[in-house]
Amino acid sequence: xxxxxxxxEATVARLAVYLRVLSGLVDGGRGxxxxxxxxxxxxxxxxxxxxxxxxxxxxxxxxxxxxxATLRDRIAAVLGMETAHACVLVGxxxxxxxxxxxxxxxxxxxxxxxxxxxxxxxxxxxxxxxPVRPMADLEDVVTSTGxxxxxxxxxxxxxxxxxxxxxxxxxxxxLNFAPVTLTAPAGVDVRQVDLSVELQVLxxxxxxxxxxxxxxxxxxxxxxxx
Amino acid sequence: xxxxxxxxEATVARLAVYLRVLSGLVDGGRGxxxxxxxxxxxxxxxxxxxxxxxxxxxxxxxxxxxxxATLRDRIAAVLGMETAHACVLVGxxxxxxxxxxxxxxxxxxxxxxxxxxxxxxxxxxxxxxxPVRPMADLEDVVTSTGxxxxxxxxxxxxxxxxxxxxxxxxxxxxLNFAPVTLTAPAGVDVRQVDLSVELQVLxxxxxxxxxxxxxxxxxxxxxxxx
DNA sequence: GCCTGTGAACAGTTTCACAGCG
DNA sequence: CGCTGTGAAACTGTTCACAGGC
Numbered sequence: 001x002x003x004x005x006x007x008x009e010a011t012v013a014r015l016a017v018y019l020r021v022l023s024g025l026v027d028g029g030r031g032x033x034x035x036x037x038x039x040x041x042x043x044x045x046x047x048x049x050x051x052x053x054x055x056x057x058x059x060x061x062x063x064x065x066x067x068x069a070t071l072r073d074r075i076a077a078v079l080g081m082e083t084a085h086a087c088v089l090v091g092x093x094x095x096x097x098x099x100x101x102x103x104x105x106x107x108x109x110x111x112x113x114x115x116x117x118x119x120x121x122x123x124x125x126x127x128x129x130x131p132v133r134p135m136a137d138l139e140d141v142v143t144s145t146g147x148x149x150x151x152x153x154x155x156x157x158x159x160x161x162x163x164x165x166x167x168x169x170x171x172x173x174x175l176n177f178a179p180v181t182l183t184a185p186a187g188v189d190v191r192q193v194d195l196s197v198e199l200q201v202l203x204x205x206x207x208x209x210x211x212x213x214x215x216x217x218x219x220x221x222x223x224x225x226x
Numbered sequence: 227x228x229x230x231x232x233x234x235e236a237t238v239a240r241l242a243v244y245l246r247v248l249s250g251l252v253d254g255g256r257g258x259x260x261x262x263x264x265x266x267x268x269x270x271x272x273x274x275x276x277x278x279x280x281x282x283x284x285x286x287x288x289x290x291x292x293x294x295a296t297l298r299d300r301i302a303a304v305l306g307m308e309t310a311h312a313c314v315l316v317g318x319x320x321x322x323x324x325x326x327x328x329x330x331x332x333x334x335x336x337x338x339x340x341x342x343x344x345x346x347x348x349x350x351x352x353x354x355x356x357p358v359r360p361m362a363d364l365e366d367v368v369t370s371t372g373x374x375x376x377x378x379x380x381x382x383x384x385x386x387x388x389x390x391x392x393x394x395x396x397x398x399x400x401l402n403f404a405p406v407t408l409t410a411p412a413g414v415d416v417r418q419v420d421l422s423v424e425l426q427v428l429x430x431x432x433x434x435x436x437x438x439x440x441x442x443x444x445x446x447x448x449x450x451x452x
Numbered sequence: 453g454c455c456t457g458t459g460a461a462c463a464g465t466t467t468c469a470c471a472g473c474g
Numbered sequence: 475c476g477c478t479g480t481g482a483a484a485c486t487g488t489t490c491a492c493a494g495g496c
Contacts, residue, residue: 006434009427010465016426020405034477043407043418046477048466054479062478063474079426080433087425094324101320104405104422110429148432149425172435173428179246179330181269189435191428192269193421196330199313199375200242200305201235202399202417203336206374207306208232209398209415236487260455272455273489280457288456289496 007078011052015075017042018049019108022072034065081109086147088114088171090162091154092122092132095177095195099153101128110149114141118158142169149173156180163190233304237278241301243268244275245334248298260291307335312373314340314397316388317380318348318358321403321421325379327354336375340367344384368395375399382406389416 007015021041025033035053039046053059053066059074060066076082089100089112099105100115115132117123125132133141141147150166152159152174159178166174167188174190176182184190233241247267251259261279265272279285279292282300286292302308315326315338325331326341341358343349351358359367367373376392378385378400385404392400393414400416402408410416 007430008464009431012427012430013423016423017407017420019426020420021407036477041407045467047468050478051466051480058479060478061474062472063476065477079430081426081429085429085432094320094327098320098324099421102421104420105425108422108426110422110425149428151425173432175424175428181243181247181267189428189431191424193424194243194246195325195328195419196334196336197239197242198401198417198419199331199336199377200245200307200334201238202375202401202415203307203311204233204238204305205235205415206311206399234487262455271489273491274487276456277458277488284457286456287496288494289454291455 007055011055012079014042014044014049014052015079017044018052019072019075019079019081020104022068022075023107025068026072030068032065032067035060038066076109079109083109085110085149086113086145087111087149087151088116088138088142088145088147088166089151089153090116090135090138090166091152091178092117092125092127093153093155096153097127099151100130113145113147114138116141118154138165139169142166142171147171149175152176152178152182154178233281237281238305240268240270240275240278241305243270244278245298245301245305245307246330248294248301249333251294252298256294258291258293259297261286264292302335305335309335311336311375312339312371313337313375313377314342314364314368314371314373314392315377315379316342316361316364316392317378317404318343318351318353319379319381322379323353325377326356339371339373340364342367344380364391365395368392368397373397375401378402378404378408380404 018038021038035050036046039049056074056078059071087110089096092100092115100112112130115127115130116135116138117132118135122132123134148171150171152162154162156178159176159180160182163174163182163184167184172188174184174188175193176190177193179194181192182190244264247264261276262272265275268275282304285297285300313336315322318326318341326338338356341353341356342361342364343358344361348358349360374397376397378388380388382404385402385406386408389400389408389410393410398414400410400414401419402416403419405420407418408416
């Protein structure tokens with residue numbers, strides 16, 4: 001299959017994981033991998049991995065496996081990593097600073113072209129080599145850099161207002177870490193991430209496990225990101 | 227349906243979101259809500275919300291809606307929030323500090339009974355009112371507090387070793403924020419959260435949207451947590 | 453009349469088994 | 475003979491429509 005008939009979202013999330021694993025293998029000087037090995041390193045089922053990769057068209061050699069460098073580049077291309085994505089990050093508290101300083105973004109095609117915080121104490125600080133700017137500069141920076149992605153790591157109370165400003169400034173995709181449900185105009189895609197929900201799911205599964213002693217703990221990871 | 231025939235995991239994740247919204251409504255002095263209103267505040271489909279709640283047994287009154295305080299307590303009980311969960315958090319960088327200082331955990335039945343970091347510079351600091359301890363104390367604290375949940379917010383290189391130590395010390399559920407796939411012995415449940423995957427999915431959807439102009443941006447949030 | 457609760461259709465995702473090529 | 479690629483089956487989760495109480 002080509003990339004036309006649309007790749008399932010669940011597959012896209014896993015492709016991002018494969019990309020990370022493959023990058024590690026390339027750095028380790030590895031030439032080829034089998035689906036079984038790659039699946040094990042990514043924590044998924046081998047057959048499922050092959051089905052995921054089938055959405056990119058044939059990219060392995062039968063009896064051998066996949067060439068790691070080629071496969072990595074192919075996935076990177078499909079995920080749109082060949083062109084860097086300009087992002088702005090609003091709210092430089094601990095979480096915002098963690099996101100800004102996380103090396104994983106830069107190496108995967110994301111660049112934070114603007115860090116913003118409402119607190120004068122934060123403005124001017126350097127985070128990951130970039131200065132924190134005042135909120136007043138938000139619209140100008142979005143316009144001048146053409147940033148299409150906005151990340152919100154503010155307190156819940158101001159997240160909706162920040163979302164409105166990002167959308168008005170032309171940002172089309174928003175990732176929200178504040179624990180509120182945001183509404184955005186049509187044409188703007190909002191994704192919600194609440195760090196406490198995973199913990200609650202974990203606690204629920206733990207409780208359920210105690211209640212039903214015969215139940216095995218399922219297995220490995222199940223969460224969305226990786 | 228009672229809670230016996232098992233509640234779907236997707237439903238559990240959404241119940242956590244409803245719980246947050248309901249807590250806000252209770253604080254606002256609200257008496258009852260309809261499924262439509264609650265669904266809108268949680269960013270989900272009203273029919274889906276009713277189906278989710280049906281797993282707890284009938285808990286609304288027809289023609290009226292749900293009593294917010296009662297429903298909140300019911301969900302809290304099902305999610306196991308009536309008894310506090312003791313957690314240990316390993317890796318007090320920016321992300322770890324953000325998690326430790328996030329008020330949302332404490333009010334939802336989670337208590338960090340131990341914060342750990344390998345860096346001597348971090349040890350002794352107070353985060354969210356609790357001191358950062360040296361890694362050497364990990365096993366003792368897990369044993370003495372009976373912590374059943376461990377959160378890993380360390381660099382990727384040491385995450386597996388931390389996982390091993392947590393599992394050996396008796397932790398049964400692990401939430402991993404490090405970008406590596408962890409393996410744990412049977413009986414230990416590991417959930418993986420990678421902050422960069424959501425960003426990559428967002429970028430992919432954005433790219434796909436440009437490629438197929440007729441496609442609407444879906445709608446609201448889709449991600450797991452909230 | 454309004455809103456809940458739910459069975460039934462639907463869509464998406466995972467698993468399986470195996471055909472096909474190197 | 476090993477490993478990829480893929481259709482078919484099984485499963486899970488979501489959406490819809492409406493029956494049923496208040």
